Amino acid sequence: MNGEVNAIEAVDLTKRFGEKTVVDHVSLEVKQGEIVGFLGPNGSGKTTTIRMLTGLLTPDSGTGSCLGFDIVREADQIKRNIGYMTQRFSFYEDLSIRENLEFVARLYSLTPMKDYVDRTLERLGLVSRQKQLAGQLSGGWKQRLALAACIMHEPRLLMLDEPTAGVDPQARREFWDQIHQLADEGLTVLVSTHYMDEAERCHRIVYISYGKVVARGTVEEVIADSGLTTWVIRGVANGALAEELRRQPGVEQVAQFGTTLHVVGSDAVALRATVDRYAGRPGLEIAPGETSLEDVFIRLMSQHGEARQ
Amino acid sequence: MTAGSRIRAILIKEFIQLRRDRLTFGMMVGIPIMQLILFGFAINTDPKQLPTAIIAPNPNAYTRDILAGMRNSDYFRFEKDAVTEAEAREGLQRGELSFVVTFPADFGRDLVRGQRPQLLIEADATDPSAASNAVGAFNRIVDDALRDDLVGPMAQEKRGRPAVDVVVHRLYNPEGITRYNIVPGLLGVILTMTMTLMTAISLTREAERGTMENLLAMPVKPVEVMIGKIAPYIGIGFVQVTIILLAAYFVFGVPMMGSFVALFVGLTAFIATNLALGYTFSTIARSQMQAMQMTFFFFLPSILLSGFMFPFLGMPQWAQWIGSVLPLTHFLRIVRGTLLKASDLWDILPNLWPILLIFTVVSTIALLRYRKTLD
Numbered sequence A: 001m002n003g004e005v006n007a008i009e010a011v012d013l014t015k016r017f018g019e020k021t022v023v024d025h026v027s028l029e030v031k032q033g034e035i036v037g038f039l040g041p042n043g044s045g046k047t048t049t050i051r052m053l054t055g056l057l058t059p060d061s062g063t064g065s066c067l068g069f070d071i072v073r074e075a076d077q078i079k080r081n082i083g084y085m086t087q088r089f090s091f092y093e094d095l096s097i098r099e100n101l102e103f104v105a106r107l108y109s110l111t112p113m114k115d116y117v118d119r120t121l122e123r124l125g126l127v128s129r130q131k132q133l134a135g136q137l138s139g140g141w142k143q144r145l146a147l148a149a150c151i152m153h154e155p156r157l158l159m160l161d162e163p164t165a166g167v168d169p170q171a172r173r174e175f176w177d178q179i180h181q182l183a184d185e186g187l188t189v190l191v192s193t194h195y196m197d198e199a200e201r202c203h204r205i206v207y208i209s210y211g212k213v214v215a216r217g218t219v220e221e222v223i224a225d226s227g228l229t230t231w232v233i234r235g236v237a238n239g240a241l242a243e244e245l246r247r248q249p250g251v252e253q254v255a256q257f258g259t260t261l262h263v264v265g266s267d268a269v270a271l272r273a274t275v276d277r278y279a280g281r282p283g284l285e286i287a288p289g290e291t292s293l294e295d296v297f298i299r300l301m302s303q304h305g306e307a308r309q
Numbered sequence B: 001m002t003a004g005s006r007i008r009a010i011l012i013k014e015f016i017q018l019r020r021d022r023l024t025f026g027m028m029v030g031i032p033i034m035q036l037i038l039f040g041f042a043i044n045t046d047p048k049q050l051p052t053a054i055i056a057p058n059p060n061a062y063t064r065d066i067l068a069g070m071r072n073s074d075y076f077r078f079e080k081d082a083v084t085e086a087e088a089r090e091g092l093q094r095g096e097l098s099f100v101v102t103f104p105a106d107f108g109r110d111l112v113r114g115q116r117p118q119l120l121i122e123a124d125a126t127d128p129s130a131a132s133n134a135v136g137a138f139n140r141i142v143d144d145a146l147r148d149d150l151v152g153p154m155a156q157e158k159r160g161r162p163a164v165d166v167v168v169h170r171l172y173n174p175e176g177i178t179r180y181n182i183v184p185g186l187l188g189v190i191l192t193m194t195m196t197l198m199t200a201i202s203l204t205r206e207a208e209r210g211t212m213e214n215l216l217a218m219p220v221k222p223v224e225v226m227i228g229k230i231a232p233y234i235g236i237g238f239v240q241v242t243i244i245l246l247a248a249y250f251v252f253g254v255p256m257m258g259s260f261v262a263l264f265v266g267l268t269a270f271i272a273t274n275l276a277l278g279y280t281f282s283t284i285a286r287s288q289m290q291a292m293q294m295t296f297f298f299f300l301p302s303i304l305l306s307g308f309m310f311p312f313l314g315m316p317q318w319a320q321w322i323g324s325v326l327p328l329t330h331f332l333r334i335v336r337g338t339l340l341k342a343s344d345l346w347d348i349l350p351n352l353w354p355i356l357l358i359f360t361v362v363s364t365i366a367l368l369r370y371r372k373t374l375d
């Protein structure tokens, strides 16, 4: 495999469950060494897409390859060469951390097995807990075990499905430091998440909604492409003011953060006019703000949700 | 008040769940109906139409009358008209024949002379209850058949001693000890139940605990999963076998006459087949609960139609056909053959290949049913 080949290439992947089209012509390109964030609301088809890419689901139409292997015909090679971390914890709860890792090492025929397991335990700081049953671990440690198990065979491509759901901030940060370290070593990562800060740690993001890709690019590109402008109102901002603002022309979103309001809209002129009318009110301090990724996603969600109905 | 509403909450939830689980619901209704029909007609504690071979070197009017009487009694069904002694012996050994009736060469002459010729009936008495009614009826059948033939000088025989000296040989279990039949049978029944159950939950458990997705995502082939999941239980099966055989010998005094190699081969095939069968259930069932129901559904006919509880050869033909696709039916013949009839590897062959065939078919189904994807 040379460096030119994309780690993931998918064209028009489509998957239906019964009547429902869950993944709808999704195309995806991930270069080697890239960390790509895969975002989208609940039920938008992230897990389903990842499962198709790992060969666990057969697409109804479309083609794709991982590391140059066809996702339908060469699923066996894909399984050998990638690491996949499932959304739901899927290791054996009645086995200890070490036993789980040994199981995985044997399935991948890693020899000498003990070396691989020891190295992986060390790397993820699991040495002191290696005898603990997986079922007794807290959420964060389960995730760590799952990550350990899927990088042990030194895959060149990682697919992580919400790897940090329910994990505390510090553990999440450590987790992401790990991911970046692995990427520096040449590993490619596709990671789904609902956390904005995690999306911002990715080289690129892909956002899907109702099975369709609706935004992609770097975080800056996605924000710029959204065409949203944001104003920040500080002072005696409260729920009543937020309600009032929501009904004004040009205002599409109002989000309250403590005593601060973020007012977002896509029509910059109308929004400006509205904001100006409030500028004179006593106690309010109004300034242009930066549109956040979250604002963009909320807008994408409501837009495509409406288009759908 | 509130207790009532809480009970109702649970009740309604249970009802909804039951309704969603179609298979369970179907089983609750289907099992009694099917089992009643099936076993109501199949089971017969007074077995009739038992396969019988006749050795009659010089057939004559008297032998023909006796044979006609046997046929009319409904207890005996003649497999072949004339067999050699060796063929008859093999038929009994393999469990294909229940009775062999041997007329001496001089039967007719001795009868006419009033010399009370011997008439030998050999019965496969491994299952004492299967043979007893027919043997009991045999004396009367012979007497009745000859009553009209014995006129003139022979007529006096009618009044005194019987004209024929009927000799009964209960083979393999001369004292008619039921234990000798039941205990080896239990070996098969216990293995059927435990082995099938062990593997029936093996894949459904992975699916229910969510570990299946991970297993599928790793490079392991279906046949490797199957072998890996079945093999350990072969060892457990043999632990059970050892316990049962030791008890059979030392506690129940069951004789062990035959070849241990043959028994071992038969056991291995039988255990593997039951494990493969359970594994197949687990590729079909959607939950552990369903897998257990399937096991139970399979277990009942195995007990009732295999010849364990009721004589196999006494069942109607259609029930025997159903019985023939159950591994236990064939294994019972192997285990009774090797323990009671001194069978060797050659003798068990006719019952070994059906087990191997079932194993092959079942394993193929399991491998075809194993989903390599989550579709």
Ligand SMILES: Nc1ncnc2c1ncn2[C@@H]1O[C@H](COP(=O)(O)OP(=O)(O)OP(=O)(O)O)[C@@H](O)[C@H]1O
Pocket: A017, A022, A040, A041, A042, A043, A044, A045, A046, A047, A048, A049, A087
């Ligand atoms: N096996 C299945 N059968 C039927 N429908 C399914 C199946 N798997 C997923 N779906 C449906 O497909 C849609 C997409 O599910 P998917 O799990 O891919 O979403 P997701 O983006 O991963 O959501 P989340 O963020 O909540 O994990 C959902 O509406 C779900 O109900």
Ligand SMILES: [Mg+2]
Pocket: A046, A047, A048, A087, A161
């Ligand atoms: Mg998901």
